[in-house]
Amino acid sequence: MTRQALTAETVLDAALTRFAARGYHGTALSEIAAALDVRTPSLYNHMRSKHDLLLTIVERTVHGVLDDFHAAVDGRTDPLERLHHAVLVYAHRHATHRREALVVNRDTSSLEEPHRTTMQDLRREHEHALRAIITDGVRQGRFDVGSPALASFAIREMCVSTARWFSDDGPLTAEQVAREYTEFALTIVGVGRYASS
Amino acid sequence: MTRQALTAETVLDAALTRFAARGYHGTALSEIAAALDVRTPSLYNHMRSKHDLLLTIVERTVHGVLDDFHAAVDGRTDPLERLHHAVLVYAHRHATHRREALVVNRDTSSLEEPHRTTMQDLRREHEHALRAIITDGVRQGRFDVGSPALASFAIREMCVSTARWFSDDGPLTAEQVAREYTEFALTIVGVGRYASS
DNA sequence: CCTACCGATCGGTAGG
DNA sequence: CCTACCGATCGGTAGG
Numbered sequence: 001m002t003r004q005a006l007t008a009e010t011v012l013d014a015a016l017t018r019f020a021a022r023g024y025h026g027t028a029l030s031e032i033a034a035a036l037d038v039r040t041p042s043l044y045n046h047m048r049s050k051h052d053l054l055l056t057i058v059e060r061t062v063h064g065v066l067d068d069f070h071a072a073v074d075g076r077t078d079p080l081e082r083l084h085h086a087v088l089v090y091a092h093r094h095a096t097h098r099r100e101a102l103v104v105n106r107d108t109s110s111l112e113e114p115h116r117t118t119m120q121d122l123r124r125e126h127e128h129a130l131r132a133i134i135t136d137g138v139r140q141g142r143f144d145v146g147s148p149a150l151a152s153f154a155i156r157e158m159c160v161s162t163a164r165w166f167s168d169d170g171p172l173t174a175e176q177v178a179r180e181y182t183e184f185a186l187t188i189v190g191v192g193r194y195a196s197s
Numbered sequence: 198m199t200r201q202a203l204t205a206e207t208v209l210d211a212a213l214t215r216f217a218a219r220g221y222h223g224t225a226l227s228e229i230a231a232a233l234d235v236r237t238p239s240l241y242n243h244m245r246s247k248h249d250l251l252l253t254i255v256e257r258t259v260h261g262v263l264d265d266f267h268a269a270v271d272g273r274t275d276p277l278e279r280l281h282h283a284v285l286v287y288a289h290r291h292a293t294h295r296r297e298a299l300v301v302n303r304d305t306s307s308l309e310e311p312h313r314t315t316m317q318d319l320r321r322e323h324e325h326a327l328r329a330i331i332t333d334g335v336r337q338g339r340f341d342v343g344s345p346a347l348a349s350f351a352i353r354e355m356c357v358s359t360a361r362w363f364s365d366d367g368p369l370t371a372e373q374v375a376r377e378y379t380e381f382a383l384t385i386v387g388v389g390r391y392a393s394s
Numbered sequence: 395c396c397t398a399c400c401g402a403t404c405g406g407t408a409g410g
Numbered sequence: 411c412c413t414a415c416c417g418a419t420c421g422g423t424a425g426g
Contacts, residue, residue, distance in 0.1 A: 225403080225404065225405085226404085226405065226406085227403090227404085227405095237405085237406085238406080238407080238408095241406075241407085246405080246406080247405065247406090248405095
């Protein structure tokens with residue numbers, strides 16, 4: 001069994017695994033090095049600092065979420081269709097990118113300024129965009145829910161938490177979970193079963 | 198402004214605040230001491246170790262959740278009523294005990310064995326008890342949901358995440374949020390609006 | 395990629 | 411409740 005080449009990407013991947021399992025502050029660089037079968041100083045040929053590893057992980061993930069969201073929603077005008085696809089893609093991402101989701105949720109607050117604020121603003125952007133879909137749907141009389149903000153939080157966090165329990169070895173695929181969660185989301189905003197294209 | 202007396206409870210409360218804000222591994226005992234305006238060694242008159250602070254916080258919180266659950270559910274037989282009250286009390290607790298919820302969710306995994314396993318088993322006990330209510334409801338034909346496990350996860354995590362965004366200064370009280378979330382939960386299991394006693 | 399090493403900080407103890 | 415201090419470990423650098 002030959003050892004894999006040490007690159008910026010393999011270091012990031014090992015960091016991602018360890019940060020997800022133990023948290024940023026709970027992970028020592030020596031553990032990441034050990035996982036790659038090298039000594040700690042060797043990591044510095046492929047990264048700038050421990051903080052930079054976290055920053056790269058959070059940046060990629062947050063931008064990935066926003067890209068997914070726009071790919072799912074842009075070009076659609078029907079609030080029901082927009083919500084459907086936004087939730088489908090968001091839930092799916094959290095089942096298929098569990099480590100990234102866990103790290104972003106747990107450790108974005110550990111970023112140094114100004115990165116912390118920048119990343120939190122980007123996350124809020126997605127949050128507001130999802131809420132706007134619900135608000136639109138209510139205004140157009142397509143959705144029925146008392147508090148769009150509350151419904152938005154519930155739907156978001158329901159999807160996010162998929163990262164905490166989903167397993168590739170479980171009875172359901174990521175696609176199946178995403179579809180079921182999309183139905184949950186639609187019932188929360190007061191829409192019954194919905195067969196989409 | 199006279200400084201409050203240093204006791205086991207004031208130390209625990211300061212630890213709770215800091216752990217919730219920065220995480221267990223991200224918090225130094227010196228920060229807890231500074232918040233109480235004493236030096237680090239003084240803390241040891243009121244605690245055994247940093248780990249013991251975390252253990253006490255997690256133990257109390259997890260047992261509190263289970264106590265709440267049994268007080269809400271025991272003696273009721275109707276699945277719809279049982280789910281209604283279980284969710285109401287669970288959501289309410291996460292809005293009113295935000296720090297505790299954040300620490301348990303983030304840092305239970307940082308407990309040393311055997312405590313880590315013990316606490317995770319207790320959390321699982323609550324998870325399974327909630328799921329059993331849904332399974333019962335489905336079996337009795339009162340609920341309509343494809344996967345009771347999935348519905349249970351969605352409802353649980355929706356409630357848990359309240360701790361991440363709820364604010365006492367917001368437009369909704371903890372009671373209002375809990376009631377709305379209970380409605381969300383009931384729609385997820387396929388029950389319409391439900392006026393309970 | 396390594397060995398050798400740095401200053402800083404950590405949780406915790408001694409002793410009063 | 412404090413000062414003084416401990417060994418261990420941390421992220422990171424020098425230099426090859």
